[in-house]
Amino acid sequence: AQTVTQSQPEMSVQEAETVTLSCTYDTSESNYYLFWYKQPPSRQMILVIRQEAYKQQNATENRFSVNFQKAAKSFSLKISDSQLGDTAMYFCAFFHQGGSEKLVFGKGMKLTVNP
Amino acid sequence: DSGVTQTPKHLITATGQRVTLRCSPRSGDLSVYWYQQSLDQGLQFLIHYYNGEERAKGNILERFSAQQFPDLHSELNLSSLELGDSALYFCASSNPGGIRTDTQYFGPGTRLTVL
Numbered sequence: 001a002q003t004v005t006q007s008q009p010e011m012s013v014q015e016a017e018t019v020t021l022s023c024t025y026d027t028s029e030s031n032y033y034l035f036w037y038k039q040p041p042s043r044q045m046i047l048v049i050r051q052e053a054y055k056q057q058n059a060t061e062n063r064f065s066v067n068f069q070k071a072a073k074s075f076s077l078k079i080s081d082s083q084l085g086d087t088a089m090y091f092c093a094f095f096h097q098g099g100s101e102k103l104v105f106g107k108g109m110k111l112t113v114n115p
Numbered sequence: 116d117s118g119v120t121q122t123p124k125h126l127i128t129a130t131g132q133r134v135t136l137r138c139s140p141r142s143g144d145l146s147v148y149w150y151q152q153s154l155d156q157g158l159q160f161l162i163h164y165y166n167g168e169e170r171a172k173g174n175i176l177e178r179f180s181a182q183q184f185p186d187l188h189s190e191l192n193l194s195s196l197e198l199g200d201s202a203l204y205f206c207a208s209s210n211p212g213g214i215r216t217d218t219q220y221f222g223p224g225t226r227l228t229v230l
Contacts, residue, residue: 033217033218035218037221043203043223043224043226044117044221044223044224045205045207045224046117046221047218047220047221050217091158095217095219097217101146101163101170101171101217102160102173103148103150103160103207103219105158107157108157108158
């Protein structure tokens with residue numbers, strides 16, 4: 001069974017600074033995808049970024065980028081130029097294509113961006 | 116806005132009662148997933164339907180059931196409700212066979228409170 005671990009329960013950062021959220025996972029599968037979802041106080045689950053495991057290139061979406069280390073099973077999210085609207089819970093998630101096709105989530109990390 | 120809709124937004128009911136949560140997937144999406152988010156269990160996969168057929172079950176109690184209708188909307192039925200069933204219930208959809216078949220888009224959730 002796959003597991004996803006987010007070891008930092010909470011972090012804070014100053015507006016305009018850069019912050020990195022860590023995530024590790026465990027799997028024996030080779031065909032999988034990794035995601036970061038954001039859950040602001042509204043409780044909506046919002047897709048932030050997606051990484052295909054077979055791609056070595058790290059995904060980037062505007063101010064959000066990942067550092068995907070497949071051998072180390074590590075998938076960290078970097079947020080550049082942090083904004084107040086980035087304050088949210090962030091969840092790392094694993095998806096195995098061709099398996100149960102469910103998302104396996106980490107426990108989440110609360111990020112606070114301070115003015 | 117993800118394009119996934121869920122009703123109702125909030126539901127307050129008593130122990131022992133039965134409720135139905137409704138989800139409409141994004142236009143064209145064939146897969147619907149249900150997840151439960153509670154404080155102690157985090158985000159847990161409940162069940163996955165694809166084009167009307169059940170594809171996978173997760174940690175879904177026997178008191179819970181779901182179905183997906185020909186128009187692809189889905190309903191999650193929760194019966195004999197207990198205090199511990201209080202949680203945020205999310206529906207997500209994806210489009211197997213389309214672009215990014217692995218990516219799930221979440222609805223706004225239904226907040227269930229059992230008193």
